[in-house]
Every structure is written in structure tokens, then in C-alpha cells.
Amino acid sequence: MTIRFAAVGLSHPHIYNQIKALLDAGAELAWFWGAEPERIAEFGQRFPAVRQAREIDEILEDPGVDLVASAVVPAERAPLGIRAMLHGKDYSAAKPAFTTLEQVREARRVQAETGRIYAVHFGERFDNKATVHAGELARQGAIGQVIQTTGFGPHRLLGHIPRPEWVFDSHGYGGILNDLASHQIDQFLYFTGSASAEIVQSQVGNLHFRQFPLFEDFGDLNLRSEKATGYVRVDWLTPRGLDTWGDVRLFLLGTEGYIELRKNIDIAGRPGKDHLFMVDQQSARYIDCSGVDLPYGSQLVYDVLNRAETAQNQAQAFLASELSLIAQQQAVRLGATP
Amino acid sequence: MTIRFAAVGLSHPHIYNQIKALLDAGAELAWFWGAEPERIAEFGQRFPAVRQAREIDEILEDPGVDLVASAVVPAERAPLGIRAMLHGKDYSAAKPAFTTLEQVREARRVQAETGRIYAVHFGERFDNKATVHAGELARQGAIGQVIQTTGFGPHRLLGHIPRPEWVFDSHGYGGILNDLASHQIDQFLYFTGSASAEIVQSQVGNLHFRQFPLFEDFGDLNLRSEKATGYVRVDWLTPRGLDTWGDVRLFLLGTEGYIELRKNIDIAGRPGKDHLFMVDQQSARYIDCSGVDLPYGSQLVYDVLNRAETAQNQAQAFLASELSLIAQQQAVRLGATP
Numbered sequence: 258m259t260i261r262f263a264a265v266g267l268s269h270p271h272i273y274n275q276i277k278a279l280l281d282a283g284a285e286l287a288w289f290w291g292a293e294p295e296r297i298a299e300f301g302q303r304f305p306a307v308r309q310a311r312e313i314d315e316i317l318e319d320p321g322v323d324l325v326a327s328a329v330v331p332a333e334r335a336p337l338g339i340r341a342m343l344h345g346k347d348y349s350a351a352k353p354a355f356t357t358l359e360q361v362r363e364a365r366r367v368q369a370e371t372g373r374i375y376a377v378h379f380g381e382r383f384d385n386k387a388t389v390h391a392g393e394l395a396r397q398g399a400i401g402q403v404i405q406t407t408g409f410g411p412h413r414l415l416g417h418i419p420r421p422e423w424v425f426d427s428h429g430y431g432g433i434l435n436d437l438a439s440h441q442i443d444q445f446l447y448f449t450g451s452a453s454a455e456i457v458q459s460q461v462g463n464l465h466f467r468q469f470p471l472f473e474d475f476g477d478l479n480l481r482s483e484k485a486t487g488y489v490r491v492d493w494l495t496p497r498g499l500d501t502w503g504d505v506r507l508f509l510l511g512t513e514g515y516i517e518l519r520k521n522i523d524i525a526g527r528p529g530k531d532h533l534f535m536v537d538q539q540s541a542r543y544i545d546c547s548g549v550d551l552p553y554g555s556q557l558v559y560d561v562l563n564r565a566e567t568a569q570n571q572a573q574a575f576l577a578s579e580l581s582l583i584a585q586q587q588a589v590r591l592g593a594t595p
Numbered sequence: 596m597t598i599r600f601a602a603v604g605l606s607h608p609h610i611y612n613q614i615k616a617l618l619d620a621g622a623e624l625a626w627f628w629g630a631e632p633e634r635i636a637e638f639g640q641r642f643p644a645v646r647q648a649r650e651i652d653e654i655l656e657d658p659g660v661d662l663v664a665s666a667v668v669p670a671e672r673a674p675l676g677i678r679a680m681l682h683g684k685d686y687s688a689a690k691p692a693f694t695t696l697e698q699v700r701e702a703r704r705v706q707a708e709t710g711r712i713y714a715v716h717f718g719e720r721f722d723n724k725a726t727v728h729a730g731e732l733a734r735q736g737a738i739g740q741v742i743q744t745t746g747f748g749p750h751r752l753l754g755h756i757p758r759p760e761w762v763f764d765s766h767g768y769g770g771i772l773n774d775l776a777s778h779q780i781d782q783f784l785y786f787t788g789s790a791s792a793e794i795v796q797s798q799v800g801n802l803h804f805r806q807f808p809l810f811e812d813f814g815d816l817n818l819r820s821e822k823a824t825g826y827v828r829v830d831w832l833t834p835r836g837l838d839t840w841g842d843v844r845l846f847l848l849g850t851e852g853y854i855e856l857r858k859n860i861d862i863a864g865r866p867g868k869d870h871l872f873m874v875d876q877q878s879a880r881y882i883d884c885s886g887v888d889l890p891y892g893s894q895l896v897y898d899v900l901n902r903a904e905t906a907q908n909q910a911q912a913f914l915a916s917e918l919s920l921i922a923q924q925q926a927v928r929l930g931a932t933p
Contacts, residue, residue, distance in 0.1 A: 400834075404802050404813065407745070407828065409846070411853075458796045458817060460824060464742050465850040475742065477824065479796060479817060483930065486798060486815065488826050490745065496738075496852040498878040504853075508747070512803040514834040515749075515842075517862070524855070524872050525881035526864060534862050540836040543863035592821065 260561045262349075263288035263316045264307075265337060266329025267296040271351040273303070275326040275378050278554030279349075284324075288316045292329070313337070317344040323561050324349060324374075331430040335360035338375050339367045347374035347561050352439050355578045356431035358586075365575050374560060377574040381410070381440040381505060382447065383553035387518045387531040387546040391509065395448050400511030400537060403449050406487045407510075408441035411503040413495035414466060414474070426471040432585040433461055433473040437491035439581035441507075442480065445489070446573050448509055451482035453576070459584040462591030465494060475591065478584040499524070513538055598899045600687075601626035601654045602645075603675060604667025605634040609689040611641070613664040613716050616892030617687075622662075626654045630667070651675070655682040661899050662687060662712075669768040673698035676713050677705050685712035685899050690777050693916045694769035696924075703913050712898060715912040719748070719778040719843060720785065721891035725856045725869040725884040729847065733786050738849030738875060741787050744825045745848075746779035749841040751833035752804060752812070764809040770923040771799055771811040775829035777919035779845075780818065783827070784911050786847055789820035791914070797922040800929030803832060813929065816922040837862070851876055 262284050264272055268291075276286060290310040291297040297309070310316050316325065317340060325341040327334055328351035335355045338348040342364075354377040355361050368375045382388045395403055430436045446454065459478035466474045474494060480487035495503050500522060507518040514537030523532045531546035556568035600622050602610055606629075614624060628648040629635040635647070648654050654663065655678060663679040665672055666689035673693050676686040680702075692715040693699050706713045720726045733741055768774045784792065797816035804812045812832060818825040833841050843858040852875030861870045869884040894906035 401803075405815070405828065405830075407747075407826075409745075457798075460795075460819070465739075477743070477817075477826065479815075479826075481798070481927075481929075486929065488745075488815065488817075488828070490743065490826070490848075492743075492848065494848065494850065494853075496874050497876045498852065499874050500879065504874070510828075510830065510832065512832065514836065515832075522879075524874055524879045536834050536837050536842070536862055538835045541838065541860075541862045589819075591819075591824065 258562060259283045259285060260323040260558050261285045261287045261321050262324040262326055263290070263322050264300070264327070265290045265313055265316055265325050266327040266333065267291035267300055268293065268330045269328040269351055271378065271380065272326065272328035274380050274384050275328065275349050275351060278383065278551070279326065279558065282554035282558045284554070284558050287322060288319065290316060317341060317346065322346060327351065332356045335364050339364055342367050342371045342373035342375065345371070345373070347376070349376040349378055349557070351378055353431050353435045353578065353581065355582060356435065358579065358582050361575060361579045361582065368571065372564070375571065375574065376557060376569050377578060379440050379443040379577070381520065382444055384551060385520050385531065386549035386551060387520055387533045388444070388507065389551060390533055390544065390546045390549045391507070391516050391518055392447065394516065394535065395509060399535065400509060400515055401513030403509050403511050404485050405510040406445045406448055406485065407508040408444060408489050409504070409506040410437045410441055410489070410491040411495045411505065412437060412493050413502045414493040425469040428471070431582060432588070433476040433491055433493070434459060434478060434585040434588060435581045438476060438478060438489045438584060439577055441489040441491070442580050443573070443577040444507060445480050445485070445487035446577055449482060449485035449487070451484050452572070454480045454482040454580060456580060456584045456587060457481050459588040460591050461585070461588040464591065476588065480580065596900060597621045597623060598661040598896050599623045599625045599659050600662040600664055601628070601660050602638070602665070603628045603651055603654055603663050604665040604671065605629035605638055606631065606668045607666040607689055609716065609718065610664065610666035612718050612722055613666065613687050613689060616721065616889070617664065617896065620892035620896045622892070622896050625660060626657065628654060655679060655684065660684060665689065670694045673702050677702055680705050680709045680711035680713065683709070683711070685714070687714040687716055687895070689716055690718070691769050691773045691916065691919065693920060694773065696917065696920050699913055699917045699920065706909065710902070713909065713912065714895060714907055715916060717778050717781040717915070719858065720782055722889060723858050723869065724887035724889060725858055725871045726782070726845065727889060728871055728882065728884045728887045729845070729854050729856055730785065732854065732873065733847060737873065738847060738853055739851030741847050741849050742823050743848040744783045744786055744823065745846040746782060746827050747842070747844040748775045748779055748827070748829040749833045749843065750775060750829070750831050751840045752831040763807040766809070769920060770926070771814040771829055771831070772797060772816060772923040772926060773919045776814060776816060776827045776922065777915055779827040779829070780918050781911070781915040782845060783818050783823070783825035784915055787820060787823035787825070789822050790910070792818045792820040792918060794918060794922045794925060795819050797926040798929050799923070799926040802929065814926065818918065
């Protein structure tokens, strides 16, 4: 027994991560809809057997569709998710899943009323084996209480994948903190088990790519909950000498040890990705996480079938999104470097 | 041609780093004075030929002494330095060199009036080969403009070296941010070339070692200057499984690349210390810094002889100390973990 789902909105290639998680879990991809001709063509090549909808309503009105997955342009993700829930469907949004706090409020309300799932696909956690394994270790108390997390989310701007126009205007995706730091805020809440948190400070700036005046290439923020504190730094400054799009790190500081994740690359070190380093009261050791299973897709299918909440804590998904937007709103704008 | 110096105050073993830098540069250690019998005995064993003063004044009144180096208890470092300068001598203080802002003001005033040197021995920079080499690379523009620094300064509390009573009371050393984060604040100013900066936020807490109620085992802070931002995290939580006292890191984010220093250890990786990793527009590479020369001692001797300022920028030394104290004063006190 499985579920049928649709891909609605292909504006960011993250849709393929969302699709992969569900297909790997045995779900059936029944429909797709896209706005951009080149994205539609690409999708058609990758999934020639999947039916293309002319209108989104064709999908929303198909009672055989259980879940809608979307990477439509960020500002349209929440309105689509709300419509999907009101049509009785569960929803998986690419991040950022929201571009305004009003959207979060409305989605929270409709989610509570309909009992549908509004999932936010935080790929730096769900699609990363080292992060999944760190979650398991932290849950087992391997490093005691997690009292601090520090995360770096650098990204490459040019040359990795073609980027549409709207990327170079912060308004399109709610700014760098909403877009990139949301991953790390999600991980702060998840690893520290915090059900609430405040933004202590946040900053954004265009410090290098001056040719895109509406773009933010750097941002950071601090979080604080009753249990822990967190620091998040994100940027679009990955240099060309790195063999991947970003040297994403996560440091978990516990009362009895610490964990470092080198998610995508171990610079000038071990090959591949999914590197976990742990130091506890016994030893310092390396754990290769390349063989770890990613449970997210199966859990989401289970949740859709059983009206459960195993893949992602619904309140945490909304809270991470809300905090990202608050951090962005409150951010001090950094001046130019001299 | 060289200088004669005295070791006045042996309360922290850092005095031996200060002495080593000067002896390696050819300076002559002429006198010592200490308060604690066990520290005096240890010093006598290490330097049996050095004359012990019964009173500090014996040293201050010896016209043959050019410089006084001190690791007296932190609260007495500035008063001693001020006396030394008023006696026409240069001064090297262990960090923290101050425990109150009033001390910084007074030392600044007397330093300006006398033209003497008030050096603060920031060992995480002066005694660390990877940090010295990173300074050289940054100065050459190897990673463009340094727009952000993140530093971790974890330390082991128990079992590494015996620690005197006053360590377990924050008042004795001005708190964890003044004591440990001052290193990293110094490095922020140095690597970003910032002549002024503000503390954006700071936090301290006793999150683990509840048996020492006056102790702070965690702290962090954010800095901002016109040129860059910085984040500093320090703690006393190094787990027993680590082969050294602390996995000290420094991350320099530049507009054209980044550098990571693993100063003391490369966990589950390369042996030894002094590890530098650099990613620029060409490649990602490892640089073993174990063969790098430490110029600090020779520069300080040169400065004493030539009334120069090559070892340490005097204004930066005061500013780093002042910012550390401000961060400590303003710090939000974190609650207990649940």
C-alpha cells in the first residue's frame, strides 16, 4: 500500500530531491505541472510516463492524489499548499516554504483546521546521511545534552547550476536568511529539542557580488531557546576551487562531547561526503555515514497513509520557517566592505 | 644586542610561554618573583640560575631590567603593568591582561604618557604556527577581503593541569569571555584589520559544571566592525576523549576563498598540530604549518630596543581587552539546561 503524488511547480531543481525521497519509498508519481518551458522539458525527459496537467486544478481536483510536492517560486509555495490542504491533500514544499509571516499564520491555521500535512523539505537534514546519523547519536545521548549548534551553509552562486533571474533579487525568496539559514534553524530546533526560540541577532549584506544590487550574499544569526543557543552563518561565496557547491558544516556541542558534520566534503581530506566526527569522554573518532539509510521518504508515506507525524514535527516545520522570516525582517544590513 | 627581563608573578603557567618567546629571541631572564610557594619551587627547578626577588620593587628599581613579563593573578596584572611602565619598563601581560574597564583606561593613559609597551600575550595567535601563517596569507590577499571570522575556543577544565581555586570563581579572571574569548577577539581585529568594533550580543552560562556555582563554562559573542563580522564561542567542556586540551578552530571567510585553522588537533585526521586548510578560486589544499617560524619574541625584543611596534599593535591590544570586558559586562546569563 502506497500513495499517489503530484509534482506541482518545478522552478527549483529541489523538486527532484522531493520526488526522489517519495519514489524511493514506493510512492507513485501521477501528475506534474510546471510554469517554465525549459523546466517542463527537463521534467518530461526525466519522467516521460508522468502525465502533465494543463492547470493546477486538474491535479487538486483528482481525488486519487494524496500529496502535492512543490518547488514553485517561493512566494507561491504557501498559497499552493493552502489550496492543496483545502482540497484534502497533504503537501511537501521545497524550502523556503514561505516568504511572509502572514503566509505562515495562514498555513498554520488551515493545517490545524484540515489536519493535513504541510511538510517543509529541509534537504540539509532529510537528504544528508551524516545529519540523519547525528540525529540518531544525539537522541541516544552520545554527547549529553546538546547546548549549542553552529552551522555554516555556504553556497556557490555562479557556475554550479543555471540560476533563474529571481535568485538575484532577495524579494523573490524572502532573503538569504529565509532561503539558506532556514535549514540551519530547522537543525537547531531538531538537535536541541527546542519547541520555541528567539532570534538574538541577525545580519545580512551584499559584500561581494555588487553587480547584483538586490542580492544578499552573506547573512548570519543567533538563536536562543530555553535549552540551547545557536549560531548560523550562510553565504554565496563558495570559491571555484571547491569540488562541490558548498562546504556545509554543523557543529553540535554537548555537555559530554561534540559532533562535527562535514556534510558535502572533507576539504583536502577523505573522499566523498557524509563525514561525521565525534569526540566523547572515551575517544575522538570518524564515522563514515555513506551507508546510512535516509528514512524521510518512507516516513512521509507512512504519515500520509496513517495520519501520523514521524517524518517531521509539524510545529517545528512552521517554527523554523517563522524564525527564518523573523531573522530576515530584523536583520541589520551590513555596509559595504571598504 | 638584546634585552634583560624579569618574570613577575607565576600564578598561571602561561608565564612559561611568555618567557620562552623572549629566551628564544636571545633575551636574558635576570629576575623572578612569585607569590605561591609551589609555583616558586617549580620556577626554581626550571630556571635555577635566575635570581629570585624578595619584593617586586627590587625588580622595578633595577635599571638593568628592560621588560617585566607577568602571569600574576588576573586582577593584579594591570596594576603591575602600570607600575612597570611608570618605572620606565616595558611590560608583557598574560591574558586576560585586565579585569575591569577602569584598568584598561588607566593603562591606556599611562602607556600613552610613558611611551612604554604594554603587550598582551595572546598565545592563540603568537604561539600558534598555523595562525601566524594564516596571518601571512590573509595579508597577501590569498582569500580576498576577510569579511567574517568564526572562532571556537574550547578548553578542558579538569585533569589537564592543576587549576588554582580562583579559576572556579568568575570574578577572579573577569569571566569566561574576558579570559578565553579575548584570544578570539584579538584575532578578529587582527585578521579583519578592524581598528574599532562593537559587541553585537554576548551570553555566558554555567551549563554543565554545577558543582562550581561561580563558574562559567560556556560563553559566546558576536562582533561587528565597519569591515567585517565575527562570532566567538568558548567553553570548558572539552571531553576526555580528546588528546589535547582543546580543539581550537578559526575560520576566516574571505570574498575570494576561506581558511580553516585546526590549531591543536585534526580530530581523527592528521597527526600533530598547526593544521591550515585553504580553499581559493584555484583549489582546496592542506598546509602543514609545523615548520613555520614564530616571530613574536624576536619582534618584541626588537620593539624594546628600537621603540618600535612590530610585535603587536598597541591600540589593538587594548581594544581587544576592552571589547572582551564589554562583552562580559553585557552578557545575557543563560539559564540551566532542563
